[in-house]
Amino acid sequence: MKLYGMPGHLIRRLHQRSTHIFQERAKEVGVDLTSVQFAAMDALRTHPGIDQARVAALIAYDRATIGGVIERLERKGLVERSVSEQDRRARVVQLTETGRALLEEFTPTVSTMQGEILAHLDESERAQFNALLRKALDLDAEAAD
Template identity: 55%
Template sequence: MPDTPYDALYDMPGHLIRRLHQISTAIFTARMAEAGIDLTSVQFAALKTVRENPGIDQATLAGLIAYDRVTIGGVVDRLVTKGLVSREVHPRDRRARVLELSPDGQTLLDRALPVAGLVQEDIVGALPAEDREPFVALLRRATEAANDSSRAPLVARKTEMIE
């Protein structure tokens, strides 16, 4: 097999991305626990997205956070059980469920946002300051370029929501 720049495991982008995901998840979990906040990173993304898109349906939420539709139901179930989100049948489409952030959800998200900011700093903090922005830009470009290869691709918000 010919030598490639990715022969060594520790130089393989896939391996490094997996490791960085492990690290970011561990940091997120630890930071939230330190703050006394019971949220996973996916629950955080869901809460933030519901706040930014009041009345969003579950399928649209899944697309906006690049999470599969089946699993998002369980995420929303847990947020509803925690009293952080309300889920109601859409008044004009009985098949759709609309989501709203509850007052408790708003309060928790307000507490979690600065902690999530610290997590981002923890993830890139070991990089020199001048490398952080280009690193994030490259991550974004690589993610966007491979979006269609995902089992749960990011789907841009549709302007025509059920009204």
């Protein structure tokens, strides 16, 4: 099998496409977020008051670098951090009102761009593709939703 047909190469190219579309659509609507920042904010919306390590786990991101992601969101006024009352070593993170409003406004754009990322697949193929991705990642349906 040639390199260009290997799953790793194709996954990398799809990731590039996804990242490019995310950046372009965010720029078009005047939102200054990366896809990782959006994922972190969405995790905070779903699980308010969690610590940075839990954010990293929820979005499958490296614990060592999530601090920088959260720091940039904090500088933008979208999240705030505080020391955990349960564990003084942990930093609890939550969305600010500005962060919640931005997420509410931008989420429909992110939902719409999913179809653009897989534009060459019909609805049935998209559902099958998502199911295969979950299977390849060994995720059950609940964990992926």
